[in-house]
Each structure stands twice: as structure tokens, then as C-alpha cells.
Amino acid sequence: MRQRKETKDRRNEILTATLELITEDGIDRLRALDIAEALGISTALIFYHFKTLENVVVSAFELAAEHDLVNLDAVLERTDGSVENRLRAVLNEYGPTGRAVGWRLWIETWSACLRQPALREVTHRLDMRWREVVIELIAEGVECGDFRADDPRGATWRLTAMLDGFAVQLVALDGAVSRDDVAAWVDRAIRTELQL
Template sequence: MPRPRTRKAPAERAAEIVAAATAVARDQGLSALTLRAVAERAGITSGLVAHYQPSMDDLVARVYTDLVEEEVRDVERVVAAATDAPARLGSLIDTLMDGARDELTVVWVEGWAMARRSDALAAAVRTQMQRWQALVEGIVDEGCRAGVFSTTEPGEVAWQLIGMIDGLNAQSLARGADTTRFARRTARAAEALVGARPGTIPVSA
């Protein structure tokens, strides 16, 4: 017996489709976002998805942005709870390398690759990378003002730290390795980059 169709308000249906797409991406990655996959997750037809989301590129960019913004807000809360710049940087390293964010590492890695073929996704990736850079640069700036860091290039150092953490997470994901064991080495490298005394950036690993 066919399922009875439920007519929903346009805004409700559109939100339902975005939520379904976000769930697919979280579980399987951005590359799994197809009309069929989203329709199956939402329990509707592919045609209805296409009606509310005529551009899959725009939907992928929206889902990517929503997932990464959620991660950024979560990390900002963790970092804000630390007492000073070295502790904030240590908290950042701990939370990004604790292995609990592998599904988001997949989203980042696929986002970088897929952005080459999608202007909408490329713009979203650049925006979110700038947000991460601003977060890390703010911590480094704080440490410089407090006299515990001594770099004269906090912006460039922030990019380098992000690249180091992202690279280790991506490699660990591909190798099936535990990223946590790199946290202490990353903290020691971060101390050299920001110009901090050895052993002053604490990590739990």
C-alpha cells in the first residue's frame, strides 16, 4: 500500500531536506550527497528534493557551512574556558586531535577536493578557513600581548598551525591511526612557532 503523502509548509519541507542532507553528510561525507540519498533520508521523492533544492552545489555548500560552523562554535566554547593563551592553544590542540571529530575531518577533506568543481562550495570553504584562522590568530595575538608568545607574524603562524593540525588529522584518518598521540609533538612545534618557552603549552595527551 503506498504511503499517504503529507503536505507540509514550504519552509518546513525545505528545512527537512537540509536536515536530511546534513545527516547524510555527517554519516557518509559530502561526496554522498545526491538527490537520491537525500530523498531516501528525508522519506520523499527525488523530484521533491529537486523542487526545493534546484542546485545540489548550493545544498552541498549549505550543509558544509552548517557542519563546520557548528564545529567552530563548539571549539570556541572549549577554548574560551581556558585561563590564558597557552592554555587556550593547548585546549585547541587537544580538542582538534582527540579523534572525536573524524566525521568532520572527512567533511573538510572532501570539501577541499570538491571545491575545485563548485564555486559555491569553494566560497564556503574559504569563508570557514578564514574563521578558523581568525580564531587561532586571536589566541596567538592574546599571547603576544601578554608577553608569553613572541612571534611577530601571528596571522601567518595561525595558518601554519591550522595546516599542521589539519594535515595530521587527514593523514591519521587515511591510515586509521590515532591522532591523539601526535598532540604533544604538535604542542611542542606550536611553542616554537609562537615563540613560547618549551613546555608552556599544555596538552592532556
């Protein structure tokens, strides 16, 4: 039993180091040797646990995204009040002004998805879990009469795609827009999209 815990701990150490290196240097520059040196272990140990570097990257991103989804659940649990308050809290958590694992990591991952089908699959699956929560909240708001939207799915995609674009502007383009601008524009988009 003790060895199993140590194995899990080692795997998590490898994944955490991988996330730090990806955030710092990017996925394309990541090497198993870099991870091993960061942890003071051999590359053989990395390949023992994950078989390939691609598996390390996919597992690391899954870990980070799952952490974001735990935060999402916490936001839903602690946000009281109207469906609008809950929706705004979720979109704030999702967006570049929230605590999501790091937009740099998401942007790096989107780029790598062009070349890594396994990463594309997991990224799509995890991204859809965020959007499903937003779809459900918008549908709930429509049902109770707080929102007017003929297509909750379309409204969700428009709002979250806008947040994705703002994240690129804030993170990858070094603050081409300000956080205050983003907050104001998101508020306006929510009001327009849901006819508030």
C-alpha cells in the first residue's frame, strides 16, 4: 500500500513539474530531460510512469484542467442567489480574470492540439465540461424567465469564445486589452446575449 502512494506522489511530482515547464517554456520546447533535471530524477523514471512524453503532457493537462473543474464546482457551491449571479461567477472563473489554471497553459495546449491528437481529444472533452455548465445555467435562466435566449448552446459558445479571445489578447499579446475593458465588455455581452 505504501509503495502505491509513493508511485502516485511521484507521478504527481512529474506532472506538476511538467506544467511548470510548459507554462514557462512552452510545450514544443519540453523535453523529458528538462522534467528529470527539475526533479533530480532519471528520464527512465518518467518513461516508466508515462511511456511517452506525449502521455506526460496529456496527463499534466488533464490534472490542471481537473483542478480548474474542482474550482468551478466550488464556485457553484459558494455562489448564492440568482441564476444570473451563478452564471457571472462561472464566466468570471472561466475567463482570463478568474483563477483558471493559467491561460498561458490553455493557449500552449490549443497550439499543441494542432499536432497531437491525444491532447486535442482531452482538451475538447475538458473544455466541453465548462461549456456544459454554462449551457445548463443559461437554460435554467430561460426556464425561470430571468433570461431570454432562443439558443442556450449558441449563447454559451458566443460568450465563452469571446472569453477565449480576450484571454489570448491579455496573455499571449501582453495585455493588448486591460482587465477592466474585458470585465466591461463581458458584462455588456452577457446583457445583450441574454436580453437582461
